[in-house]
Amino acid sequence: MDFDAxxxxxxxxxxxxxxxxxxxxSVTQQAVSKRxxxxxxxxxxxxxxxxPRGAELTLDGxxxxxxxxxxxxxxxxxxxxxxxxxxxxxxxxxASRIAPTDxxxxxxQAHPEIALDVLKLFDVGTAVAALRSGAIDASFRAVAMPGxxxxxxxxxxxxxxxxxxxxxxPAHALASARSVTMAQLAGHRIWMPGLxxxxxxxxxxxxxxxxxxxxxxxxxxxxxxxxxxxxxxxxPALATFIGARTRLVWPVGHGLRRxxxxxxxxxxxxxxxxxxxxxxxxxxxLRDHLAASxxxxxxxxxxxxxxxxxxx
Numbered sequence: 001m002d003f004d005a006x007x008x009x010x011x012x013x014x015x016x017x018x019x020x021x022x023x024x025x026s027v028t029q030q031a032v033s034k035r036x037x038x039x040x041x042x043x044x045x046x047x048x049x050x051x052p053r054g055a056e057l058t059l060d061g062x063x064x065x066x067x068x069x070x071x072x073x074x075x076x077x078x079x080x081x082x083x084x085x086x087x088x089x090x091x092x093x094x095a096s097r098i099a100p101t102d103x104x105x106x107x108x109q110a111h112p113e114i115a116l117d118v119l120k121l122f123d124v125g126t127a128v129a130a131l132r133s134g135a136i137d138a139s140f141r142a143v144a145m146p147g148x149x150x151x152x153x154x155x156x157x158x159x160x161x162x163x164x165x166x167x168x169x170p171a172h173a174l175a176s177a178r179s180v181t182m183a184q185l186a187g188h189r190i191w192m193p194g195l196x197x198x199x200x201x202x203x204x205x206x207x208x209x210x211x212x213x214x215x216x217x218x219x220x221x222x223x224x225x226x227x228x229x230x231x232x233x234x235x236p237a238l239a240t241f242i243g244a245r246t247r248l249v250w251p252v253g254h255g256l257r258r259x260x261x262x263x264x265x266x267x268x269x270x271x272x273x274x275x276x277x278x279x280x281x282x283x284x285x286l287r288d289h290l291a292a293s294x295x296x297x298x299x300x301x302x303x304x305x306x307x308x309x310x311x312x
Contacts, residue, residue: 100140170255207305
């Protein structure tokens with residue numbers, strides 16, 4: 001159905017005059033007449049009777065008027081739902097406790113007027129598909145991992161190089177260290193149960209293990225952060241890596257230690273991804289906020305996989 005014709009019909013019905021409706025719609029009276037005539041043909045009824053006083057609704061016109069108004073209200077709601085700036089900015093942060101969530105929290109504190117929808121998608125392939133379909137506006141990922149390249153219509157901005165820390169229980173051999181070097185980690189078992197094949201974080205830790213001859217194990221199910229903390233606290237032979245900005249809380253009795261890693265410091269390269277045709281005004285605000293707070297990348301004394309180097 002032609003919504004311009006429906007809107008014109010409602011304008012004539014409310015004004016009672018074709019000429020007044022034309023003035024309200026900023027079109028000619030002839031255009032108003034043509035739109036109404038086309039609508040009458042499509043409905044196969046007469047909607048108005050012309051009288052000396054103007055245009056009066058027929059019985060069919062009276063029956064159609066409330067439905068026409070509802071059609072226009074529904075159309076206006078549909079347009080508003082997708083109009084840039086009228087809907088929430090939809091951002092994928094992967095998981096709730098890690099650095100991307102902290103970055104989005106900082107953006108929200110700086111821009112509380114911007115409505116946000118925060119989602120958690122699994123891998124970079126799922127996130128890119130959601131960006132291209134418009135299901136989300138932005139995603140935090142590590143690029144460009146080995147495998148399919150990021151499509152040309154997806155833009156990226158490297159926003160944070162997050163240092164890794166070693167997390168140990170109180171009885172671990174390295175628990176008393178104020179810091180550890182990558183060389184000292186050789187021979188120790190690093191347990192990372194969340195390493196799923198094909199994900200960017202698995203590609204990162206595979207590269208880390210190969211570069212520094214680390215023993216990284218992904219055995220057992222991934223039962224979440226609490227189960228990971230319980231196991232590391234109770235098992236002296238296991239340690240794990242966590243990001244320096246990962247927010248974790250554990251019982252006092254666990255006695256867990258977060259230990260900085262150096263020589264070099266492995267950093268996880270977080271990038272913001274978005275579709276180049278996305279015109280949501282809040283997306284530009286998010287990019288500007290992250291760019292202003294970024295501390296650069298590829299600093300001396302840090303390490304990232306070769307596939308992440310040079311990513312802007």
